[in-house]
Every structure is written in C-alpha cells, then in structure tokens.
Amino acid sequence: MDTHDADTTARRPGPKPLQSSSPRTQYLILYNFVSALLWVVVLGRVLILVPLVGFGRTYSGVGRFTKWTQTAALLEVIHAASGLVRAPISTTGMQVASRLLLVWGVVNNFPVLAKSSAYSSMLVAWSVTEVIRYSYFVLSLSGYQPRAVTWLRYNAFYMLYPLGISSECWLIFKAIEPARRLRQEYAWFLQLILLVYIPGSYILFTHMMAQRRKVMKGRQANKAE
Secondary structure: OOOOOOEOOOOOOOOOOHHHOOHHHHHHHHHHHHHHHHHHHHHHHHHHHHHHHOHHHHHHHHHHHHHHHHHOOHHHHHHHHHOOOEOOHHHHHHHHHHHHHHHHHHHOOOHHHHHOHHHHHHHHHHHHHHHHHHHHHHHHHOOOOOHHHHHHHOOOHHHHHHHHHHHHHHHHHHHHHHHHHHOHHHHHHHHHHHHHHHHHHHHHHHHHHHHHHHHHHHHHHHHHO
16 A cells, blocks of 8 residues: 655645746656556556456456556655655655565466455555545645645545555465465565565554644644634
8 A cells, every 4th residue: 555655845825837847846747647647547447347347357457557557656766766756765665665566476476366356455445545646746746735635645545555455465365375386485475575564564554644644734734824
C-alpha cells in the first residue's frame, strides 16, 4: 500500500498559470497526471473484469499492464534521491520495493496465485490509492487544494491500507511453497519478507498518520486565521 508522501508543493494563495511554472513543476504535473491515468486504467479493468469473468481472469486482463505501471514508480525513488521532491527516500524505497516484489517476484513467477480474490483486492487497493494520490499532487502543483481530494488523500488509507497489506501478505505466504520447489533460498527470502512486513507496515502506516496530522493541523490553522 501507498504511504510515502512526496510533499512536492508549497502552500499557494491561489492557482498559478502553468505557463509561469518552473520546468520542475511542469515535469511533476505531467508525471503525476500520466501516473493517475495509468492507475485509472488498472482500476477500470479490474472493476470490469471481476464481475464479467471472475477473479481468475484478472491477471490475464490487467496483470502485464499493472506490472509495468508499477515498475515506472522507480522514478519516484529517483525523484526522492535526487531531491526533486521532498519525500523520504527510506519510506519511498520501501514502498516501491515491496510492490515490485509482488508484481515481479511473486505474481509474475507464480501467476496461478493471481486467480485468487487477493490479487484483485490488492489491485483495487493500490489503484484507488494511487488515483487519489497522483490526482492530489496534480491539483496541488497546479495551485489548487480541493477539500474533498485532500480529505481522501489523508483519510482513505485507513481503509485501503489494511485491504492492500492483507492481500499482499496472503499472496507472499501462498508463494512460499511453490518457491521452495524452485529453490529453498527463494522460500526463505519470502519468509523473511513476511517477517519484515510486521515492522515495515507499522513504520509506513505511522508515517502516513504523521503526514495526516501535519496536513490536518495546517488546514485547521488556515481556517483559524
């Protein structure tokens, strides 16, 4: 699940014309806009496929697209490492790495696991989270702070995070046995990842809660002025 919060914007009194924005801002708006569209496609495909053909066909319909959409998020690690955005490299890297493990190290290697409902629920959690997050950044970088989008950005994770994390853990757990048949070290690695999920999930979740408190306090302070 998403918890890294790339704080790429400063508070502005109102919208600024994009023509006067810096190249950095224009690039980030484009990046976030394209990313939001890609995750809208993932969400739309899952919501169409599951009612029509069931959980078993989700991977064949959207798996490859999701895999490369998520891989593109490696750019966010570069953004954080280079200082292009004010995002902690630790939580950003942890989030991206865990998702790449799921799409490449688990589902890509054992696609039979994607026939379960956990794969579809994971994609729903990921895609809803990302559509909200990227849309929030597009609007913020453009000079807008809609209350509804801000509220979703810093509150929806309370429901989406447990859904995503439980789906991810189930898929990793179910991958251990087929991984053992390939190589024992592979199974040990997945078992280790499950152990890391315990403190890792706590760190990521509390980081998002801290971001929420900061943003909500800022909004209350602005109202009081």
